[in-house]
Amino acid sequence: xxxxxxxxxxxxxxxxxxxxxxxxxxxxxxxxxxxALCGENGAGKSTLMKILGGVHQPDAGEILIDGQPVKINGVxxxxxxxxxxxxxxxxxxxxxxxxxxxxxxxxxxxxxGLIDSKKIHADTLPFIQRLGLNISTRxxxxxxxxxxxxxVEIAKALSLNARLIIMDEPTSSLTLTETNRLLExxxxxxxxxxxxxxxxxxxxxxxxxxxxxxVLRDGKNxxxxxxxxxxxxxxxxxxxxxxxKSFYVGPKGTKSPGFFKVRNASSSLHPGKKxxxxxxxxxxxxxxxxxxxxxxxxxxxxxxxxNSPQKEIVLDGKTVSIEKPRDAIDHGIYLAxxxxxxxxxxxxxxxxxNISLPSLENFSSFGLINRAHERKIAxxxxxxxxxxxxxxxxxxxxxxxxxxxxxxxxxxxxxxxKVMILDEPTRGIDVGAKAEIxxxxxxxxxxGAVILMISSDMEEVLNVSDRxxxxxxxxxxxxxxxxxxxxxxxxxxxxxxxxSAAKPAVNN
Amino acid sequence: xxxxxxxxxxxxxxxxxxxxxNPRFFSEANLTDNAxxxxxxxxxxxxxxxxxxxxxxxxxxxxxxxxxxxxLVLALxxxxxxxxxxxxxxxxxxxxxGLCHGVLITRFKMQPFIVxxxxxxxxRGIARYIAHDTTKGFGEAENFKTLQYLASGRFHxxxxxFLILIVIAIIMWVVLHRSxxxxxxxxxxxxxxxxxxxxxxxRWVIASAYVLAGLLTGISGILFAFYTNSVSPSxxxxxxxxYGIAAAVLGGCSLRGGEGSILGxxxxxxxxxxxxxxxxxxxxxxxxxxxxMGAVVLVGVLADQIFKNRSSKKIARQPK
Numbered sequence: 098x099x100x101x102x103x104x105x106x107x108x109x110x111x112x113x114x115x116x117x118x119x120x121x122x123x124x125x126x127x128x129x130x131x132x133a134l135c136g137e138n139g140a141g142k143s144t145l146m147k148i149l150g151g152v153h154q155p156d157a158g159e160i161l162i163d164g165q166p167v168k169i170n171g172v173x174x175x176x177x178x179x180x181x182x183x184x185x186x187x188x189x190x191x192x193x194x195x196x197x198x199x200x201x202x203x204x205x206x207x208x209x210g211l212i213d214s215k216k217i218h219a220d221t222l223p224f225i226q227r228l229g230l231n232i233s234t235r236x237x238x239x240x241x242x243x244x245x246x247x248x249v250e251i252a253k254a255l256s257l258n259a260r261l262i263i264m265d266e267p268t269s270s271l272t273l274t275e276t277n278r279l280l281e282x283x284x285x286x287x288x289x290x291x292x293x294x295x296x297x298x299x300x301x302x303x304x305x306x307x308x309x310x311x312v313l314r315d316g317k318n319x320x321x322x323x324x325x326x327x328x329x330x331x332x333x334x335x336x337x338x339x340x341x342k343s344f345y346v347g348p349k350g351t352k353s354p355g356f357f358k359v360r361n362a363s364s365s366l367h368p369g370k371k372x373x374x375x376x377x378x379x380x381x382x383x384x385x386x387x388x389x390x391x392x393x394x395x396x397x398x399x400x401x402x403x404n405s406p407q408k409e410i411v412l413d414g415k416t417v418s419i420e421k422p423r424d425a426i427d428h429g430i431y432l433a434x435x436x437x438x439x440x441x442x443x444x445x446x447x448x449x450x451n452i453s454l455p456s457l458e459n460f461s462s463f464g465l466i467n468r469a470h471e472r473k474i475a476x477x478x479x480x481x482x483x484x485x486x487x488x489x490x491x492x493x494x495x496x497x498x499x500x501x502x503x504x505x506x507x508x509x510x511x512x513x514x515k516v517m518i519l520d521e522p523t524r525g526i527d528v529g530a531k532a533e534i535x536x537x538x539x540x541x542x543x544x545g546a547v548i549l550m551i552s553s554d555m556e557e558v559l560n561v562s563d564r565x566x567x568x569x570x571x572x573x574x575x576x577x578x579x580x581x582x583x584x585x586x587x588x589x590x591x592x593x594x595x596x597s598a599a600k601p602a603v604n605n
Numbered sequence: 606x607x608x609x610x611x612x613x614x615x616x617x618x619x620x621x622x623x624x625x626x627n628p629r630f631f632s633e634a635n636l637t638d639n640a641x642x643x644x645x646x647x648x649x650x651x652x653x654x655x656x657x658x659x660x661x662x663x664x665x666x667x668x669x670x671x672x673x674x675x676x677l678v679l680a681l682x683x684x685x686x687x688x689x690x691x692x693x694x695x696x697x698x699x700x701x702x703g704l705c706h707g708v709l710i711t712r713f714k715m716q717p718f719i720v721x722x723x724x725x726x727x728x729r730g731i732a733r734y735i736a737h738d739t740t741k742g743f744g745e746a747e748n749f750k751t752l753q754y755l756a757s758g759r760f761h762x763x764x765x766x767f768l769i770l771i772v773i774a775i776i777m778w779v780v781l782h783r784s785x786x787x788x789x790x791x792x793x794x795x796x797x798x799x800x801x802x803x804x805x806x807x808r809w810v811i812a813s814a815y816v817l818a819g820l821l822t823g824i825s826g827i828l829f830a831f832y833t834n835s836v837s838p839s840x841x842x843x844x845x846x847x848y849g850i851a852a853a854v855l856g857g858c859s860l861r862g863g864e865g866s867i868l869g870x871x872x873x874x875x876x877x878x879x880x881x882x883x884x885x886x887x888x889x890x891x892x893x894x895x896x897x898m899g900a901v902v903l904v905g906v907l908a909d910q911i912f913k914n915r916s917s918k919k920i921a922r923q924p925k
Binding site: 402421422423425426427432434439440441442443444445446450454455457458461464465466468508 | 779783784785786788789791792795796798799800801802803804805806863
């Protein structure tokens with residue numbers, strides 16, 4: 098007798114404006130099977146799972162459940178097919194208790210149409226017990242740890258008779274013991290016949306509980322390994338090896354190493370971990386790493402946006418104290434943040450007002466803005482950065498992503514940066530604007546600035562950086578010189594493996 | 606600017622209609638009386654407007670006016686302070702209270718609504734307590750004639766409060782629309798996080814708006830005390846915070862923050878007063894006073910929102 102697998106995805110393709118996220122991807126999951134999905138940032142793991150969860154619709158391909166072709170055209174449909182999606186950012190209501198969260202939207206009602214309080218708690222209890230959770234169903238969710246909240250989400254999935262539970266990086270914010278408990282639970286659930294598909298960057302965890310590992314690369318199937326075949330090297334080999342075009346342009350100016358030194362920068366995301374590194378004037382130092390490695394938080398710590406009491410920053414031989422954002426700005430250390438619209442720009446204000454915001458005090462007298470000067474500075478940046486805008490009085494929200502990013506850069510270039518930190522400088526920007534931003538970064542470096550570029554785009558990191566510092570779980574796991582800037586080396590360091598090509602972040 | 610022109614047109618139309626129906630509207634007595642009230646209300650409304658631009662709200666205005674009026678009366682008539690000292694005291698207290706609001710909001714992350722609502726209750730209670738809940742008047746005392754003249758006198762026929770408002774409005778216009786600080790107020794109101802990333806000391810900017818609101822409230826509190834010539838702690842300044850908020854919103858301030866202008870607040874204040882005046886002059890039942898105001902503010906803001914939705918759709922439809 099031939100039994101069809103629980104789930105089969107065949108030839109799935111999905112494009113977003115400017116990118117092909119998935120190209121002819123196939124995936125099979127058997128009943129009670131634990132499948133791990135692996136791949137670099139942007140390999141298409143999340144998109145594939147979101148298609149299963151009904152968040153995205155595929156452009157091509159078919160999905161079969163129990164051998165029957167189905168259409169998953171929304172989150173509700175996905176739930177109806179017995180698929181539960183546990184997102185990285187949990188979807189729980191902290192102000193409601195466990196039972197209310199588990200039965201949200203499906204509350205049992207009594208004769209008066211009110212919530213049947215006895216029944217909702219009685220119905221929740223078995224799921225909580227099945228997961229080995231030792232909490233009352235009347236506990237508010239905000240009184241639980243992240244791990245316990247995650248368990249409540251799993252309880253909810255079970256209460257919906259989920260046959261396949263998708264977890265997107267479920268262990269990224271758990272402690273070691275919590276992680277072990279979750280992995281145990283995954284094994285228990287699979288023993289009970291529930292299938293699990295889970296995305297993880299942590300190869301150790303995959304080794305513990307996955308029956309099979311499916312690797313994606315560049316939106317395509319890169320291969321798969323059974324539990325027995327899985328090894329660290331084989332996995333990394335499958336994840337890397339994508340075709341990367343080379344467009345590296347080396348520095349023209351002279352470098353002065355040790356111009357910018359950071360010691361013991363820490364952040365709230367990885368308390369207890371510290372980051373130290375040296376950067377040269379005239380170089381572009383890339384920061385690679387997997388999502389959640391703490392790169393953006395390090396940038397914020399350096400810029401005084403996040404509290405990092407023990408950090409020491411030396412600029413041009415002088416120790417500078419940076420306690421608040423203004424201190425960093427006054428020393429010429431600027432940050433173009435990852436989240437342009439929320440942190441980089443006041444989008445409802447005009448191009449002029451955005452460009453002048455950090456430097457206003459430099460061209461005002463008696464607290465009054467010199468408006469002619471302000472307009473001149475804005476116009477200069479708009480023309481030198483070739484911002485496509487009807488004029489400097491246009492509101493930034495009416496510009497495209499690439500032009501918005503140029504406005505962010507314009508803010509800082511108007512003040513001649515000594516250290517320019519760019520966090521994901523080309524995210525969501527079209528190819529043409531990307532090339533312009535790379536050229537700008539190189540010009541800035543050649544002009545004598547230190548450029549720190551945080552990027553999750555492998556092609557970008559490899560082609561723009563003069564050196565690459567790779568971060569793993571809040572620390573720099575190694576620094577690669579230009580000759581060693583290879584995808585494989587970056588990936589090895591990103592998953593926390595030591596390699597001989599890597600140099601320590603600080604030479605003592 | 607479109608918004609200001611819109612409500613200014615409405616103001617002119619209302620004046621014309623009222624004057625046409627009842628010529629007493631344009632009588633010198635009525636006009637001076639209106640100018641006087643516009644002066645006193647406009648000053649604190651500008652303060653409320655500043656706070657609203659930062660994305661906050663100040664509900665404590667009316668009670669602050671009662672408290673600082675009461676302190677002024679007590680200082681002049683019972684404690685026999687020299688008038689400059691008494692006036693300085695009557696300004697310093699609301700500024701200090703504004704600073705407290707600012708600190709609670711920025712340092713302790715409390716919500717402006719809650720902080721200033723508690724202020725509304727607290728200051729009213731204190732004002733009544735220190736006055737033993739009785740009305741206190743200035744009486745016939747002579748030693749503060751100068752202050753009395755500054756607060757309720759006439760200058761070339763114009764009531765002093767109106768002239769003071771004009772001076773304050775000009776200063777605040779420069780501060781809000783031409784100074785670095787004013788730009789920071791708008792930036793913080795629109796996107797506090799982005800302002801912080803640009804090196805703006807957002808906490809200081811927000812807190813200072815409450816201090817400024819306190820100062821302006823203090824000034825109008827002194828004017829009101831001399832206008833009524835006695836301060837009844839339970840009724841002085843009642844609902845004034847709402848006049849201020851209504852004037853600011855009618856004048857184009859958005860409670861989401863980051864939007865508003867001094868001119869708009871002024872026109873808003875005048876419009877509300879003309880509406881009150883209209884109710885009296887046109888013989889409309891005075892119990893409908895608040896209802897008329899509420900309806901006009903509602904319609905005004907609704908019209909603005911509809912207009913805004915249309916124009917944003919127009920932008921979306923533009924070919925790229």
